[in-house]
Amino acid sequence: MNHSREEIANLIKDLEGKILVTTHKNPDGDAIGSSLGWHNFLKRLGKNVKIIYKDRVPFFFDFLPGIEEINVKEEITEEFDWVIITDVSELKRTGFEDIPAKKSIVIDHHITAEPFADYSIVEPEISSTCELSYEIMKLINPALIEYPVALPIYTGIVTDTGKFGYNNTSPTTHKIAAELIEKGIDPYVVTKNIFERNRIQKFKLLELVLKTLDFSIGNKVAHITLFKKFLEESGAYPEESEGFINYPRSIIGVEVAVFFKEIDENYWKVSLRSKGNVNVAEVAKRMGGGGHKMASGFETRGSLEEIKNKLFKELELAIESAEFERMDRLP
Ligand code: 5GP
Ligand code: MN
Structure with missing residues (x-):
């Protein structure tokens, strides 16, 4: 209660x-x-x-x-x-x-x-x-x-x-x-x-992660990936990837950004950020997590391919229903 x-x-x-x-x-x-x-x-x-x-x-x-x-x-x-x-x-x-x-x-x-x-x-x-x-x-x-x-x-x-x-x-x-x-x-x-206390290792990690930038669902979803090996390569701490997801979200035309973080083999932490039209809390909930309308996340087991397949299907539905809602609101 x-x-x-x-x-x-x-x-x-x-x-x-x-x-x-x-x-x-x-x-x-x-x-x-x-x-x-x-x-x-x-x-x-x-x-x-x-x-x-x-x-x-x-x-x-x-x-x-x-x-x-x-x-x-x-x-x-x-x-x-x-x-x-x-x-x-x-x-x-x-x-x-x-x-x-x-x-x-x-x-x-x-x-x-x-x-x-x-x-x-x-x-x-x-x-x-x-x-x-x-x-x-x-x-x-x-x-x-x-x-x-x-x-x-x-x-x-x-x-x-x-x-x-x-x-x-x-x-x-x-x-x-x-x-x-x-x-x-x-x-x-x-x-x-x-x-204002960024370590150079953070930028090395950002460089590796941004190279993975990719798009799906008609470029409405932008996603980046942090493979565990990137942490070793860059010498960065996992928490130094905080905020990276704002880069893909900031791209013109992108509605939702996704950040896949490999915690362990076949074990992923996924963050979602919306520009405001798509409710990513609902999407995260269906994937076993939760959060807010514009910022949510979940943890899941499986291969990256499996997770992407499932998540992108959910995102496609969420984007479609968000578009319907917006059309309803037009005068
Ligand atoms: P972040 O992507 O920064 O880890 O999380 C953003 C927001 O999503 C958090 O404030 C939290 O509300 C939610 N969130 C992230 N991961 C999980 C999760 O595994 N389970 C649930 N229930 N919420 C999460
Ligand atoms: Mn909070």
């Missing part, structure tokens, strides 16, 4: 015992910003809190206060009274098979969410889990949103809105950003650390 912001705020305010905060595997800015923001906030609330992830934190988040307190573990063995899971509503996406906590709370903004938690708040319209977290923290105690809480929250909003450029950016998003800047956040600290 989905709870209100007030209900979640009251619940968190009165939490007792050992609290764990976690998020999804391969954590991005919103995942790290929201979970670390909550960790730092709960400490200020006087709670006993730990933060554990399945996967390590990409180096460009190392400027965030409290980042050194994040534990990376294959599995969680310690028992907790509560777990707060941010930016994800499926247990499987945390990367953990089991989280030994008596009660769970999910704070998220994904439309395909089927929350498994005891208490959850999922707001698909909001820009980011960080924006939602900020609103809930404000209800608990705005004075506790100090710099170490504000910086991760601001960071997650910046990354999940594509620097306030995607259509999930609302007037409230900007108002919250303004409040965070008033609290002492320097936007350039975030920009400099996340976007």
Whole structure:
């Protein structure tokens, strides 16, 4: 059941015992910003809190206060009274098979969410889990949103809105950003650390990946591929491919961009990005994943050829129905 912001705020305010905060595997800015923001906030609330992830934190988040307190573990063995899971509503996406906590709370903004938690708040319209977290923290105690809480929250909003450029950016998003800047956040600290620290290896990887650029469905779909061997060839980290998918999406005439990433032999992570007309959340859902209308993804086993065949059929249907919808809307 989905709870209100007030209900979640009251619940968190009165939490007792050992609290764990976690998020999804391969954590991005919103995942790290929201979970670390909550960790730092709960400490200020006087709670006993730990933060554990399945996967390590990409180096460009190392400027965030409290980042050194994040534990990376294959599995969680310690028992907790509560777990707060941010930016994800499926247990499987945390990367953990089991989280030994008596009660769970999910704070998220994904439309395909089927929350498994005891208490959850999922707001698909909001820009980011960080924006939602900020609103809930404000209800608990705005004075506790100090710099170490504000910086991760601001960071997650910046990354999940594509620097306030995607259509999930609302007037409230900007108002919250303004409040965070008033609290002492320097936007350039975030920009400099996340976007101005590229390693040359990243560009070597980009070169290899862009060479795979190909088109399908009448050039409406552009796709790129990262074979595992490219990581060895370039010396890049997997997380340095973040943002590559924006290149194929930006091409004139392209409606959907696809990024195939080889995790292991016959095991692929696929990202989808739409220019706005095609709902890629639906497509990802049918492929076993989920996400937002304009950004979604899934993981799957099989050969690249098999995955492409299945996915392109789904995309063709999604593009056709999007075109029908647009024709309906014409005067
Ligand atoms: P990315 O392509 O950057 O990994 O993910 C973009 C968005 O797609 C994420 O914010 C998330 O909502 C969704 N997403 C990506 N991979 C998966 C997946 O394996 N399962 C689900 N349910 N959603 C995913
Ligand atoms: Mn998010």
